[in-house]
Amino acid sequence: MTRARGRAGRAGRAAIVMFAAMVLAVSPAGHLAAQDSQFGIRGLGTPGKWESVRARSAGGAFAPFDAFSALTDASLIDARRLAGSITGAMSNRTVQANGSEAPLRGTRFPVFVVAGPLTRRIVVGAGFSTYLDRTFGIGLQDTIDIRGTPVPITDQVTSDGAVTDLRFSMAARVNRWIALGGGFHVLTGSTRVVATRTFGDTAYRSTTARAQVAYSGKAASVSALIDLTSGLRVSGWFRADSKLDADVLGKVVASNDLPNSYGTGVQWRLGSELTVAGTASWRDWTASAANGHNTFNWSFGTEFGQLGSGLRLGARGGQMPFGAGQTAPTEVGLSGGVGKQFSAGRGRIDFGVEHLERKGTGLNERVWTFLLGLTVRP
Amino acid sequence: MTRYFAFLLLLAGPVACTEVTSAPGDCPTFCPNGTIESKDTIFTDIIVRDSSYRGYIQGYQAEAMTAADIPGVIDSRAFFVTNKISTDTTSPLDSTTRVPYFADSVRLSLIMVRRDTLATNLRVKLYALPVTADSTSTFFSLQPYFAGPVVDSFSVGAILSQPAIHDTVGQRLYGDSVFWTDSAGHVITARDSGRTLNLIWHLDSLQAPLVAADSGRLAYGIRVAADSFATVAFSTLEAGGQPALIWYFHYTQPDTATSTPDTVVARVASRAAQFDSFVFDRAVQPLDSNLTVGGVPSARSLLRVDLPAYIRDSIDVVRATLILVPVAPVLGSPADSFELRALPVLADVGAKSPVTGVLTFKTIIHLNSADTVRMELTDLVRNWALDTTQTRSVMLGQVPEAASYPEIHFYSSRAPAFRPALHITYVKRYPFGTP
Numbered sequence: 163m164t165r166a167r168g169r170a171g172r173a174g175r176a177a178i179v180m181f182a183a184m185v186l187a188v189s190p191a192g193h194l195a196a197q198d199s200q201f202g203i204r205g206l207g208t209p210g211k212w213e214s215v216r217a218r219s220a221g222g223a224f225a226p227f228d229a230f231s232a233l234t235d236a237s238l239i240d241a242r243r244l245a246g247s248i249t250g251a252m253s254n255r256t257v258q259a260n261g262s263e264a265p266l267r268g269t270r271f272p273v274f275v276v277a278g279p280l281t282r283r284i285v286v287g288a289g290f291s292t293y294l295d296r297t298f299g300i301g302l303q304d305t306i307d308i309r310g311t312p313v314p315i316t317d318q319v320t321s322d323g324a325v326t327d328l329r330f331s332m333a334a335r336v337n338r339w340i341a342l343g344g345g346f347h348v349l350t351g352s353t354r355v356v357a358t359r360t361f362g363d364t365a366y367r368s369t370t371a372r373a374q375v376a377y378s379g380k381a382a383s384v385s386a387l388i389d390l391t392s393g394l395r396v397s398g399w400f401r402a403d404s405k406l407d408a409d410v411l412g413k414v415v416a417s418n419d420l421p422n423s424y425g426t427g428v429q430w431r432l433g434s435e436l437t438v439a440g441t442a443s444w445r446d447w448t449a450s451a452a453n454g455h456n457t458f459n460w461s462f463g464t465e466f467g468q469l470g471s472g473l474r475l476g477a478r479g480g481q482m483p484f485g486a487g488q489t490a491p492t493e494v495g496l497s498g499g500v501g502k503q504f505s506a507g508r509g510r511i512d513f514g515v516e517h518l519e520r521k522g523t524g525l526n527e528r529v530w531t532f533l534l535g536l537t538v539r540p
Numbered sequence: 541m542t543r544y545f546a547f548l549l550l551l552a553g554p555v556a557c558t559e560v561t562s563a564p565g566d567c568p569t570f571c572p573n574g575t576i577e578s579k580d581t582i583f584t585d586i587i588v589r590d591s592s593y594r595g596y597i598q599g600y601q602a603e604a605m606t607a608a609d610i611p612g613v614i615d616s617r618a619f620f621v622t623n624k625i626s627t628d629t630t631s632p633l634d635s636t637t638r639v640p641y642f643a644d645s646v647r648l649s650l651i652m653v654r655r656d657t658l659a660t661n662l663r664v665k666l667y668a669l670p671v672t673a674d675s676t677s678t679f680f681s682l683q684p685y686f687a688g689p690v691v692d693s694f695s696v697g698a699i700l701s702q703p704a705i706h707d708t709v710g711q712r713l714y715g716d717s718v719f720w721t722d723s724a725g726h727v728i729t730a731r732d733s734g735r736t737l738n739l740i741w742h743l744d745s746l747q748a749p750l751v752a753a754d755s756g757r758l759a760y761g762i763r764v765a766a767d768s769f770a771t772v773a774f775s776t777l778e779a780g781g782q783p784a785l786i787w788y789f790h791y792t793q794p795d796t797a798t799s800t801p802d803t804v805v806a807r808v809a810s811r812a813a814q815f816d817s818f819v820f821d822r823a824v825q826p827l828d829s830n831l832t833v834g835g836v837p838s839a840r841s842l843l844r845v846d847l848p849a850y851i852r853d854s855i856d857v858v859r860a861t862l863i864l865v866p867v868a869p870v871l872g873s874p875a876d877s878f879e880l881r882a883l884p885v886l887a888d889v890g891a892k893s894p895v896t897g898v899l900t901f902k903t904i905i906h907l908n909s910a911d912t913v914r915m916e917l918t919d920l921v922r923n924w925a926l927d928t929t930q931t932r933s934v935m936l937g938q939v940p941e942a943a944s945y946p947e948i949h950f951y952s953s954r955a956p957a958f959r960p961a962l963h964i965t966y967v968k969r970y971p972f973g974t975p
Contacts, residue, residue, distance in 0.1 A: 200563065200570045206975050257563045259570060264563035299562030300571055308580055308965055317576050320562060357970040359576045361858065366965065367918055369576070369856040373972040408973035415973035451975050486569040524569050 198268065198295040200257050200525055201491050205451045205484025206406065206418055207325065210272050210292025215249050215535025219499025219514030220463025221476025223439035226397035226427035227387070230275045230537055232291040233425075234385035234399045235343025238333035241285050244278030247537040258526040268297065283335045293327040294406075296353045305362075314362030323353030325377045325406065333387075341387040349379035349406060349420075379406040379420060393431035397441075400424040419449040421483075431469075438464045447483035455490030457481040463497075471503045471510060482520060491522025499533065510537040574971035578858070580963075587960040588846050590952050592832040593891035594824075594839040597942035600675045600817035602836070603779040604653055604943035606876070607664075607764045607818065608771035613871045614945050616820035617679070617686060618762040618774050620783045620813040621671050625756030629791060639791050641807070646748035647786040648741040650762070651775035655696070655737070656875035659766040664739060665693040666747075669759040679819040686761055691747050694726040696737065714740055750789060756811075758785070769873040773943060774816075782813040820945045829954045830867050833880060834905075834938035835947030841936040842885070842893060843960060845924070852925050855966040860921035862901075862934075864913040865958040867949040872907040876946055878938055880905050880913065884920055885933040895935050899923070902939070905948055913950070914963075921964065 202208030211218060212232035217225040225231040229240045230247035248271060255266040270292070277287030299320040305312045331345030353375045360368045385399035403420030425443030432438065440462045447454035459480025466473045475498045485491035499514025514533035520526065565571045599605070605618040631637040648666075655662065669685045699720045711717040715738065716729035727740040750756055760783075764770040775781030786808060793803040824835070831841040843862075851857065862882065881902045883895035903915040917934070924932050938947070951958035 198561075200566075203570055203572055204568070204975070259566040260564070262564060265560065266563055267560040269559065297561055300565035300567075301562055302565040302567055302571070306578060308578060309963070315578075317565070318562070319565075319572055319576070321572075322561070355970075355972050357574075357576055359578070359858075359967060365916065365918075366858045367922065369858050369967045371576075371856065371967075371970040371972075373970075375973045408975075410972045415971075416975065418975060524566060 198297050199255075199482065199520060199527060199529075200259070200298065201482045201485045201520065201522055201527075202295065203298050203300065204453055204486075205447075206420075206454075207294030207296040209294060209445075209483060210324075210327075212273060212291045212327075213249075214247055214273060214275070214537075215499060215512035215514045215533040216465075216470060216474065216501055217463075218249075218516060218533055219474040219476065219497050219512065220439065220461075220465055221478040221495070221497050222461040223427070223441055223463030223476050223478075224429065224437075224465070224474075225461075226385070226399065226425070226441055227395055227429045227439065229277055229285075229287075230273075230535075232273050232275055232289060232327070232329055234387070234397060235287070235331035235345040235383055236333050236341045236385040236387035236397065236399075238277045238285045238287045238331060238343060239335055239341040239387060241277035241287065242279060243539050244276075245537060245539040246276040247274070247535060249273040250534040251531050252534075253529055253531040255530075256528045258528075259524060270295075280332075285333045287329070287331045287333070289329055291327050291329065292324050293349055293351075294325040296321050296324055308366070311363075313366065316360045316362075318358045318360075319355070321353045321355045323375075324351050325349055325379075326351040327381070331383070339389040343383075343385045343387070345383040347381035347383065347401075347403075349377060349381060349403070352376045373410050375415075376409040377406055378409065380404045381420070395429040397427045397429075398425070418451065421445040421447050421450060434468070435472075436464065436466055437469060438462075443480075445483065451484060453484050453486060455481060455483055455485065457483050457490060459493075471501045474499045474501070474514070482522065485522040485525075487523035489523075491520055491525070493518055493520045495519065495529075508539045511535070512537070572974075574974050576970060577968045578965060579855075579968060580965045582863070582961050582963045583848070584959065584961045585953075586846055586848070586962045587843050587953055589844045590831055590841060590960065591890070592827050592830070592839055592841045592952075594827055594832070594835070595837045596840055596937070597838040598675065599819070599836040599942050600815065601778060602818075602943040603776060603940045604773040605776050605816055605818035606771065606773045606820075606944040607762045608820070608873065608876070608945070609763065609765055610769055610771065610873055613873075614820055614822060615679070616771075616818055616945055617682065618816070618818040619669055619673055619677070619682065619760065620816035621669075621673055621759040622757055622783070622785060623811045623814045625750070625787055625809055625811050627750055627752040627756050631794060633794060639793065640752070641750055641789045641791050643745040643748060643750035644788045644790060644806075645745065646741075646743045646758075646788065648743055648748070648760075648783065649785070650739045650783045651781040652696075652737040652739055652772050653775045653779070653781070654735075654773040654875070656766075656769055656771055656873060659769055659771070659875070660697060662696045662764065662766045662770060662772070663693055664696060664772070665763045665765065666691040666741065667761040667763065669761045671754045671757040671759045673759050673761075674815060675817065677817070677819060679821045682761060682819060686763060691760065692741055692743060694722060694724065694741075696728065696739070698722065699726060699728050714738070748785070748787075750787070756787075757814075769875065771873040771875050776816045777813060782816055784810065784812040786810050822945060825947075829952055831864070831936070831950040831952045831960070833936050833948050833950070834878065834941075836942045836945065838938060838941040839947060840891075841950070842888075842890070843934050843936065844888065845921075845932045845934070845962065847921075847924055847932055851921075851964065851966070852928060854969050855925075856969075857918065857922045857925050857964055857966050859963075859965040860917045861963040862915040862917050863961040863963055864915070864950040865960075866910055866913060867951060869910045870905060870907045870946045870948050872946050874907055876944055877904055877906045878944065878946055879903070880915065880936060880948070881939045882915055882917060882920075882934045882936050884923075885931050885935055888931050888933045893933065893935060901934075905946070907946060913948075917962070921962070
């Protein structure tokens, strides 16, 4: 008994060390984005997925019911003890445009959530997640006419950073079957943008412009979690965002509307070893940018085994907010993953893999994302 | 198990965090709204308060002296005066008796640093001048001496057309084991892949007399001739390659104590030119409202640039070209084309403005051409745009200065239609922050 308790204690400390290492790895780098997309370059960016590895491995279907996904606030009510969770994602993306393919790679830490009960009926939480990813780089070769002579040029524009959603939220159990949540969001973050033009004629000097663009905004969210039966849960959420201000050297250079978003989801526990869930969500990006679209996204997923510690499979589909043409680019994907609890339930490690296909006018993307999540209850 | 996971994470971290985020752009559909935009403008009124000044370098201070004979254009002649040499010595028998030196021969060498290699039958002619020739000498004051008999001459082309002689004795005598010579004893050695020639004369005592009244000094003038466009330049004292000669002389040491004959003592002495210069048949033009660069004494032009504020604040200069319109072509031999150099001014105090050699900009002025002159000033204008404390003025000068006759005249800001201009290609500020 004592030996077992000691082993659990050592394992708990190891879990805390791992968790701290991951948090330290995230903080200085400031890379908090999900896998980005070329569709977001001519727009505000690529919206992040506010999902833990568990939820994302199931296509995102468990996100409205998962305390460690940043989608809804009411789901925090399931955090019965102080706990934290972080998600890491390494994506390999293939971009097909203009008849050519380009392989891209990126590593991100899109979601971090800490939550714990304040009272028996109230749980508070905080964390950050990627709101809009703005990491991209494009290279362009062309020939322009300068001084009456064609001059080859090479342009390179890189942007590194993201708009991060810093969330402070609370969930309260109103009665046995309903929980309500609300959150206040601060949108912050920055991108380091470098624009370089190199001329093929050495008589022209290369030009490089650098700037750090800081972003700011606010948002509020409300959500509800209703237990219709012991196995059937329904969730609904609404979120309103302010304008997103872009600031360069203390001067606001752009202010763009951000969308309202709302959605609903249902989770059904079919016994102790099988859970299925599905979600639908809507966002209106038409006022945000000239090429913005309304988006509808859905997901469906299942988890075999014990809740939070089993095999997950899922599918998702829907639209991307920014793209050329009259119709929004589409995104469909399949995902799967496993979770494993350790240290007598004090920690859980989740692995997942996700494949996405994005199609739009003039551009296709294939994305493989490998997910790693760590949840710790100290 | 958990410990192994932790180690795995730490090891995998650096590998996983490598990123490749750049892809070929499909613009404008999948590129940022903001683009890198290049613009091109000729600023015709940006150069103001431009002036010319003369008298920086005199002909006798130049790094070269030009000899040229282009009928109807220029007749330029080089000359030099050598250092003194003793003309006698003390008798070993009687300290009051002087024993005179007798010159046997002189080996004279000149370094020809520039010549038109296309000129055929290039001949170099040596004339005797009075040793009083100096900085006040003019073309016309020396003309009677150049009209006199030629001391010696030889054809450079004829000698160079002979097979080269490879003889190690040449290393000792002429400084090179490969040399060319003719039957009269003229010798040429070549340096710098044949661009620089060392001309060596062997003069006898009549051609190079040792005159006590002149303290052993000699003065010679040099003219050149060719089938067309005869123009050459010789190195000078200022360049460290002045004309030099070696005296070969003897004296008789009397021997009255024995019945043996007097002893003849042979000696050798080297002397270099103490003064060298050149003169030509073109009068110095007074400065007018145009911009003048070059000539003898050398002229420079100071251009002041009134850079618009938006160039300093809002754009990135990628190319800047100074445009100068010549008043007329510079006449002369094509081989006398020269370098026009622009030097940034450290502090603008007019004619005596100190210049910096850290950044230099240059272009070649081709003679007999009326083409507009363009000089790249990109780095300088970029500096001006980035550092507003810098003096935005530039001094135009000839390189090397005062070493030859050509001078160029450009229209100044007083001539609105042809005034100097700055052609600037720039990139507008990138619109950061716009989606």
